Amino acid sequence: MIRGRPLEFDPQQALDAAVEVFWSKGYEATSMNDLLGAMALSKSSLYQTFGGKRQLFLRCLGRYQERFSAEMRGALQSAPSGLRFISGVFENVANTAEKCEGAKGCLVANSASEFGQRDMGLSKSVGRGLQGMGQIFIEALQRAQREGDLSTKADVNVLANYLVGAMTGLRTMIKAGLSKVEARSMVPVILNSIR
Amino acid sequence: MIRGRPLEFDPQQALDAAVEVFWSKGYEATSMNDLLGAMALSKSSLYQTFGGKRQLFLRCLGRYQERFSAEMRGALQSAPSGLRFISGVFENVANTAEKCEGAKGCLVANSASEFGQRDMGLSKSVGRGLQGMGQIFIEALQRAQREGDLSTKADVNVLANYLVGAMTGLRTMIKAGLSKVEARSMVPVILNSIR
Numbered sequence: 001m002i003r004g005r006p007l008e009f010d011p012q013q014a015l016d017a018a019v020e021v022f023w024s025k026g027y028e029a030t031s032m033n034d035l036l037g038a039m040a041l042s043k044s045s046l047y048q049t050f051g052g053k054r055q056l057f058l059r060c061l062g063r064y065q066e067r068f069s070a071e072m073r074g075a076l077q078s079a080p081s082g083l084r085f086i087s088g089v090f091e092n093v094a095n096t097a098e099k100c101e102g103a104k105g106c107l108v109a110n111s112a113s114e115f116g117q118r119d120m121g122l123s124k125s126v127g128r129g130l131q132g133m134g135q136i137f138i139e140a141l142q143r144a145q146r147e148g149d150l151s152t153k154a155d156v157n158v159l160a161n162y163l164v165g166a167m168t169g170l171r172t173m174i175k176a177g178l179s180k181v182e183a184r185s186m187v188p189v190i191l192n193s194i195r
Numbered sequence: 196m197i198r199g200r201p202l203e204f205d206p207q208q209a210l211d212a213a214v215e216v217f218w219s220k221g222y223e224a225t226s227m228n229d230l231l232g233a234m235a236l237s238k239s240s241l242y243q244t245f246g247g248k249r250q251l252f253l254r255c256l257g258r259y260q261e262r263f264s265a266e267m268r269g270a271l272q273s274a275p276s277g278l279r280f281i282s283g284v285f286e287n288v289a290n291t292a293e294k295c296e297g298a299k300g301c302l303v304a305n306s307a308s309e310f311g312q313r314d315m316g317l318s319k320s321v322g323r324g325l326q327g328m329g330q331i332f333i334e335a336l337q338r339a340q341r342e343g344d345l346s347t348k349a350d351v352n353v354l355a356n357y358l359v360g361a362m363t364g365l366r367t368m369i370k371a372g373l374s375k376v377e378a379r380s381m382v383p384v385i386l387n388s389i390r
Binding site for chain 2: 178
């Protein structure tokens with residue numbers, strides 16, 4: 001089998017580096033030079049492997065969602081209950097206040113805000129990301145129903161949308177400088193609605 | 196009194212035009228040409244009157260908040276009750292789903308997401324915007340306490356932060372393409388927490 005010159009870099013590692021840049025700076029504010037520096041690639045390698053900036057961004061969104069979903073699913077499996085998983089997610093987010101991590105927000109939520117419906121290709125991908133978060137909340141809420149912590153009459157799809165919205169809002173406020181005390185005080189109020 | 200040549204345009208009207216551009220496109224994606232076209236100004240008039248793009252954006256954020264606060268205060272005064280004002284605000288936001296208005300989101304929330312803590316000058320101004328929304332919710336919640344619809348023990352500051360977060364989240368999800376049916380179904384869940 002004849003193949004081209006083998007890649008001299010790890011594409012997954014380069015992709016993770018690009019995720020960090022887009023996550024910190026947003027899509028528009030990220031320059032090609034920012035990406036080349038972080039990924040330690042030449043312009044031609046970047047174009048050959050990932051296509052242009054937009055293509056690379058779509059790959060990054062996918063990668064971020066993959067990592068995020070795997071992390072959340074693992075946390076749900078090891079959580080003592082469905083409800084405890086949900087409260088843990090919000091407590092963890094609230095604890096990112098006043099930290100670099102909190103200042104970055106969530107790449108999916110940031111992108112939802114940055115693009116909206118302006119670029120349909122990108123917004124479809126962002127929409128899938130929000131649905132991915134929602135899917136995990138649906139699984140947690142169904143578990144809470146099986147565990148008797150949530151009425152079996154509750155509409156888990158609506159509650160999951162509510163939780164995605166609450167998380168998106170909390171992360172945006174933390175990004176805008178909400179203190180940790182304020183962020184933590186919001187968590188029980190957010191959870192009130194699903195009890 | 197000797198003065199320069201009088202302005203040949205209405206600065207308030209030009210500012211409103213610039214608000215629309217930043218609101219639809221975001222800060223980074225807005226070019227100087229977008230602004231000059233929408234404001235019907237020459238580059239030199241724009242610089243003379245408003246300074247550069249960043250200065251103009253700060254003026255736009257201020258103008259947007261002014262308009263938003265005046266509108267909300269008027270709605271609160273004419274609402275039949277504090278709680279009805281709050282539910283009305285969320286119903287109105289949910290009804291922007293699947294509309295151009297919804298696709299734009301909220302300029303303050305968009306900017307919170309776009310800048311985070313990256314540009315302290317801008318993020319201070321964005322933080323003030325979120326506080327402005329919170330202040331109106333505080334007034335509505337205090338009215339609800341006087342009207343007997345909310346426990347006088349409730350911490351209106353925490354509840355107001357919760358409502359700002361819920362609104363920010365809802366608007367971001369609508370921007371990302373949430374349907375009107377889904378958006379409307381979230382409103383009673385959001386309000387559950389303050390009852």
